[in-house]
Amino acid sequence: MIDETHSPAKKSWVSGADAHPDFPIQNLPIGVFSPPAGAPRGGVAIGDHILDLAKALAAGLISGKAAEAAAKAELNDYLALDGNERAALRKHVSDLLDGSTDAGKDASSQPSLLHAANKCTMHVPARIGDYTDFYTGIHHATNVGKLFRPDNPLLPNYKYVPIGYHGRSSSIDVAGPVKRPTGQRKPATQDAPDVGPCRSLDFELELGIWLGGKGNSRGETIPIARARENIAGLCLLNDWSARDLQAWEYVPLGPFLAKNFATTISPWIITAEALEPYRISQPARPEGDPKPFDYLWNEEDQKSGSFNVEVYMYLTTEKMRAAGAAPHRLGRSAMKHMYWTCAQLVTHHASGGCNLSAGDLLGTGTISTPDDSGLGSLLEASRGGAVAIELSNGETRKFLEDGDEIVFRAYCTAPGRPTIGFGECRGQITG
């Protein structure tokens, strides 16, 4: 539901918030942070500041079950609220940060409610029950498939099954560093594997989907018409990948050590409520593709089940950092390149009776463009490591080197609406 919290006319009393590229008052993403000398707690990003929900609760500026849940150091109870409860809290927080309301005037006189974001430490915003990584980026799946099967890149199940696998939740973090993993590698030139540091370390550009609402019990399912109730928000996700380890270990049971050393997410949950004005239809399937099975098909989901999110990838090398040079922009992709909607992923995941809960996290899979302008991994950009890409400062890369830092950013746009952003997903490789 688009309501007054989304009004383009709405202004905040927080200095700089209205012109902020990510966090104007129309966004209000929720996360968990520690102030310089304090314990972790819930907060809302507003411009370059964080509204301290624990302090706002203590001061009586917000109250009730939803506010209490949102002020906690783990947001699982907040995520488990139903959409109406989360929307009501959003309305209160919006009023609090709006200089034209009584609540906003009251709050603006209490500067201790705000913290400078750059002085705070962000945390993973919820206790992640289970993490599942999907593979919905059809151009990525095609590009990767071409490296192995040039004539038949997509496997036969791809257009029927939202392909996914279980990932590791313990190693998901909102900040680097990411240590280059050591593991078993078997180059084609060797008869036997050896052990050593990964030689083809990669990133993968994904969105994360935070599950919320009631979920389902084991043995029950989530009908597609109700899947949306279980999507609480989005974030950016970097599915770091050790390609040489992956190539050797992944048959027959899928990626394991090649992925579980680290996953980096952006710390702010861009809420389902904030995303509402940026809904777009799911792009039509190419002619000849099978229609999804009934359990995955919903007209309303097709009409409005995606979001107009563009995603940018940047690489900063040690040399760039030393020279004070701008990061190299690796490319730009968009959520519309997902072959399945978020609702389809939720419904498929639960379709055999697997129980989902608030605080579970889904990865969309790598989102690449159909052309070379937004390839979501170096594996694709370097054609499996065959071709080095040239960076803006003249350096080249096939895969990531120590000191390289990857940053993702994402923005939602809609006609007549302010742009809202996801903040950064940032991680640096160490040796």
Next chain:
Amino acid sequence: MIDETHSPAKKSWVSGADAHPDFPIQNLPIGVFSPPAGAPRGGVAIGDHILDLAKALAAGLISGKAAEAAAKAELNDYLALDGNERAALRKHVSDLLDGSTDAGKDASSQPSLLHAANKCTMHVPARIGDYTDFYTGIHHATNVGKLFRPDNPLLPNYKYVPIGYHGRSSSIDVAGPVKRPTGQRKPATQDAPDVGPCRSLDFELELGIWLGGKGNSRGETIPIARARENIAGLCLLNDWSARDLQAWEYVPLGPFLAKNFATTISPWIITAEALEPYRISQPARPEGDPKPFDYLWNEEDQKSGSFNVEVYMYLTTEKMRAAGAAPHRLGRSAMKHMYWTCAQLVTHHASGGCNLSAGDLLGTGTISTPDDSGLGSLLEASRGGAVAIELSNGETRKFLEDGDEIVFRAYCTAPGRPTIGFGECRGQITG
């Protein structure tokens, strides 16, 4: 360390405990249970009874950090204790249940400390952080591989890499029912997949490994010489598998809906301390197999890294139940058929920097015998569904039918030692 808690001469004041096939006083497995009208709490199985650790704590019969952790409704803090702390608690509990000690005489005068096990409800004993399923049963891997690649059943990585994949923790439970999953299936006779109830529902006989101790931080590893510190105990595990769903969905990222609808574990943690007298050497690798890489190799682990555990599988059909007939024994296998030790699994899992924690659960993978006497799945026993097996009452099975119940039991034996058991892992299929 083998100490007086393991003494074969030790007797309990609890009626029937000394002759109990699973839970004599030398075992003392820990779990979480609810008494008929009470909340979940920690307990220790003794004979057909459960010692209520919360009541023992309240009565001052046990005390301290370890006792407090063991009395909780989630045993994560208990599992995180170091081995010496857990062993000290074991000693106190052993004394409490021993009729010849002052503590035991005191406890035996307080009958409310004990509950009849068959009147209690068991729970998953810890909040499972992450669940990982390995594939260490080399005969199982060979049998399954033969169905697809008769001449070359084991993939090239099998004898180098402890193959594993991430599983779903939310759907792990200690009790049935297990609802037959619906999903996408594509028989070879069809051009396109369809959707319907699984037609080849199977069990998999595994052991579960409860992780404990300090674990490792992200980016750090666990040297094989210290891996044992992170193994807190064992249980039985049934990795229910939907073979038709699996065949269609599993490329290229591994099993997903085919496994995540349910995993059943036995509720009692057979502690590392209890298992100590039953250590055996890891069976030597067949001549010609590669020696494990250094990071997976430890002489002490080879000498004593396995346990003398035999595992039994039973099937009860609706007809058997209606006739009051005994279950059909499907077979008997043993832990010694694991190609890798528990320590090797822990060390490999952390070798790229993936952080492990107390409360994580590992599955060993299906443990089958080299011959047909203990095939750990119906997929193997029925040769991929080609040959029906005959049951003791004349019925036949290729895969599981609605109403079928699978029970696993396991026993540890050692010369001059009492047998200790794992209790039951029990799950029944519903339509």
